[in-house]
Amino acid sequence: MTKFDKIGYWSEVKLDIIKEYAAAYSRILNSWRNPSFTHVYIDAFSGSGIHISKTTKEYIPGSPLNALNVEPPFKEYYLIDLDSDKIESLKEVVGDSPNIHLYKGDCNPILLDDVFPKVKFGDYRRGLCLLDPYGLHLNWEVLKKAGNMKSIDVFINFPVMDINRNVLWRDSEKVSVERKKE
Numbered sequence: 086m087t088k089f090d091k092i093g094y095w096s097e098v099k100l101d102i103i104k105e106y107a108a109a110y111s112r113i114l115n116s117w118r119n120p121s122f123t124h125v126y127i128d129a130f131s132g133s134g135i136h137i138s139k140t141t142k143e144y145i146p147g148s149p150l151n152a153l154n155v156e157p158p159f160k161e162y163y164l165i166d167l168d169s170d171k172i173e174s175l176k177e178v179v180g181d182s183p184n185i186h187l188y189k190g191d192c193n194p195i196l197l198d199d200v201f202p203k204v205k206f207g208d209y210r211r212g213l214c215l216l217d218p219y220g221l222h223l224n225w226e227v228l229k230k231a232g233n234m235k236s237i238d239v240f241i242n243f244p245v246m247d248i249n250r251n252v253l254w255r256d257s258e259k260v261s262v263e264r265k266k267e
């Protein structure tokens with residue numbers, strides 16, 4: 086059994102924002118006619134599906150579960166995580182359904198080789214792709230590819246803390262010990 090992530094209030098706010106965005110996206114894509122689209126949800130850093138709120142200590146649904154509860158629903162779901170325990174937990178949480186595709190592994194090659202080719206502009210398929218890494222683990226080739234496809238909306242949770250910690254400091258020796266422990 087996986088240990089669920091304990092998340093702070095800022096992550097709960099993030100989940101609410103993504104939930105609202107995904108609902109609006111699905112509503113708009115679902116209502117489109119001539120042509121009509123097959124719209125899919127892609128969660129490249131899915132997590133285990135459930136978290137524990139540091140504030141309330143209660144279980145709260147993660148981004149894949151929120152997307153699965155969106156009405157009208159997405160037509161297909163592509164959920165990826167590197168961590169095998171998290172994928173096992175996610176499998177239990179989302180259940181077995183022919184339109185839910187789970188992948189265990191590094192999302193970067195999986196997106197480029199397996200998932201994005203299923204969302205081609207000319208096939209009237211469109212995708213909302215959530216990129217929600219813990220830190221600066223984004224492969225910019227993935228973003229370039231998504232942009233060039235013109236069929237994929239990317240929602241990035243930009244890791245500002247990691248950027249402050251690792252990019253903006255020219256000399257990491259000047260970072261205080263307390264800051265390094267954050």
Ligand SMILES: C[S@@+](CC[C@H](N)C(=O)[O-])C[C@H]1O[C@@H](n2cnc3c(N)ncnc32)[C@H](O)[C@@H]1O
Pocket residue numbers: 100129130131132133134146147148149165166167168171190191192193217218219222
């Ligand atoms: C911030 S959590 C995702 C939380 C989830 N989006 C949510 O809001 O419920 C980041 C996840 O990315 C996974 N991860 C880290 N590197 C990865 C990679 N290269 N490919 C796929 N998953 C990765 C971690 O195992 C972790 O579960």
